[in-house]
Amino acid sequence: MKAVTWQGRQDMQVIDVPDAVVEEPTDVVVEITSTGLCGSDLHLYDPLTPFMTEGDVVGHEPMGIVREVGSAVETLQAGDRVVVPFNISCGSCWMCDRGLFSQCETTQNRDTGTGASLFGYSKLYGQVPGGQAELLRVPFGDALPIKVPHGPTDDRFLFLSDVLPTAWQAVEYADVEDGGTLLVVGAGPIGDMAARIAMHRGLRVIAVDSVRERLARLHGRGAETIDHTEVDGIGDRVRELTDGRGADAVIDAVGMEAHGSPVAETAQKALAFLPKKVQEKLMLNAGSDRLAALMSAIDAVRRGGTISVSGVYGAPTDPLPMFQLFDKQVQIRMGQANVRRWSDDILALLEQEDDVLGVESFATHHLPLEDAPEAYRKFRDKEDGMVKVVFTP
Ligand SMILES: NC(=O)c1ccc[n+]([C@@H]2O[C@H](COP(=O)([O-])OP(=O)(O)OC[C@H]3O[C@@H](n4cnc5c(N)ncnc54)[C@H](O)[C@@H]3O)[C@@H](O)[C@H]2O)c1
Numbered sequence: 433m434k435a436v437t438w439q440g441r442q443d444m445q446v447i448d449v450p451d452a453v454v455e456e457p458t459d460v461v462v463e464i465t466s467t468g469l470c471g472s473d474l475h476l477y478d479p480l481t482p483f484m485t486e487g488d489v490v491g492h493e494p495m496g497i498v499r500e501v502g503s504a505v506e507t508l509q510a511g512d513r514v515v516v517p518f519n520i521s522c523g524s525c526w527m528c529d530r531g532l533f534s535q536c537e538t539t540q541n542r543d544t545g546t547g548a549s550l551f552g553y554s555k556l557y558g559q560v561p562g563g564q565a566e567l568l569r570v571p572f573g574d575a576l577p578i579k580v581p582h583g584p585t586d587d588r589f590l591f592l593s594d595v596l597p598t599a600w601q602a603v604e605y606a607d608v609e610d611g612g613t614l615l616v617v618g619a620g621p622i623g624d625m626a627a628r629i630a631m632h633r634g635l636r637v638i639a640v641d642s643v644r645e646r647l648a649r650l651h652g653r654g655a656e657t658i659d660h661t662e663v664d665g666i667g668d669r670v671r672e673l674t675d676g677r678g679a680d681a682v683i684d685a686v687g688m689e690a691h692g693s694p695v696a697e698t699a700q701k702a703l704a705f706l707p708k709k710v711q712e713k714l715m716l717n718a719g720s721d722r723l724a725a726l727m728s729a730i731d732a733v734r735r736g737g738t739i740s741v742s743g744v745y746g747a748p749t750d751p752l753p754m755f756q757l758f759d760k761q762v763q764i765r766m767g768q769a770n771v772r773r774w775s776d777d778i779l780a781l782l783e784q785e786d787d788v789l790g791v792e793s794f795a796t797h798h799l800p801l802e803d804a805p806e807a808y809r810k811f812r813d814k815e816d817g818m819v820k821v822v823f824t825p
């Protein structure tokens with residue numbers, strides 16, 4: 433089968449790899465019909481290089497048709513249409529029972545000290561072959577895949593794999609009361625969808641980014657927007673818009689590759705010249721993230737407000753302004769999305785006749801899998817108006 437593989441820093445290649453097959457009686461194999469490219473994949477493309485291995489199959493936003501089921505699978509059969517969550521959760525352990533699917537105790541990676549395994553996400557998260565491929569092996573066939581109806585386009589359901597539950601959780605964790613204001617920092621796919629969900633719930637949304645077409649998409653749906661390259665400080669601008677207080681909650685939908693953190697960016701780049709083993713050691717013990725977006729969130733949130741972090745951070749020594757956080761009485765919530773915690777609620781919304789969140793026009797590019805190497809670069813560089821790419825294997 434063809435698959436997108438990591439072959440080195442900024443080097444994705446589509447190659448032939450052995451077909452995915454049923455290995456455990458509870459597995460299913462899915463023939464992938466659509467599979468997303470995510471901001472999280474960009475972290476593998478470059479900064480997380482030390483944790484990648486040549487040949488790793490990447491991708492974690494797939495959907496398709498069940499081709500084969502293991503002997504113990506009872507609820508799915510060949511021909512069923514499914515979306516596959518990006519985190520691999522058993523559905524029945526202590527964590528899964530509490531809705532903390534991204535901390536699943538059956539797939540937690542105790543050797544690396546990380547949470548539930550993720551599809552296509554490095555040796556930090558189980559080194560499980562990912563979904564930017566023609567076929568995908570999916571464990572926990574009765575608990576993990578989300579069965580969706582035949583009929584509507586793939587894009588109607590595809591974003592259940594990651595973007596929708598991640599954005600949904602971000603808004604839930606932001607916990608803004610009716611009539612409140614939510615600031616969304618970053619208008620990539622995650623920030624964009626979080627803003628859509630919040631507006632659907634009737635909240636006032638202000639979105640920040642520097643990429644014009646990303647802001648324009650949200651402006652067109654009713655958000656107020658700030659181009660952060662045109663204001664002196666995001667916090668000051670937000671306070672001007674909120675009676676001097678700041679936003680009731682802020683979603684950080686940017687993460688470790690934020691623009692505007694020159695020191696950490698230089699350090700990240702310098703790391704690339706060291707041997708991989710040394711890079712890995714340094715990243716695990718001394719690395720720091722690019723924190724510009726998180727710092728904006730801390731500044732722009734009102735006193736007693738909430739910061740909901742969905743952007744991925746990964747460094748052990750990030751310097752945080754503890755006095756400001758404590759004095760402002762800020763609540764912070766974060767984590768990988770617990771996909772299965774929210775997927776039934778979201779599916780009910782997607783099954784409505786109206787496409788209330790605009791998922792069918794959400795992707796800006798549908799491309800064959802072969803175009804992945806170029807798409808990764810363009811998506812990172814935000815060329816061609818690229819906001820969300822869907823590959824069609
Ligand atoms: N928590 C989860 O479960 C989960 C799931 C999916 C994605 N993510 C993470 O969410 C983040 C966003 O993902 P995406 O797919 O939208 O990626 P993306 O890279 O397309 O979007 C990030 C956006 O942030 C903007 N940005 C950069 N620096 C900024 C700054 N200082 N201020 C304001 N905006 C800034 C960029 O211009 C870009 O539009 C990534 O870190 C990704 O790894 C987390």
Ligand SMILES: [Zn+2]
Pocket residue numbers: 469470471472473492493518594595
């Ligand atoms: Zn993703």
Ligand SMILES: [Zn+2]
Pocket residue numbers: 521522523524525526527528535536537538539
């Ligand atoms: Zn579990």
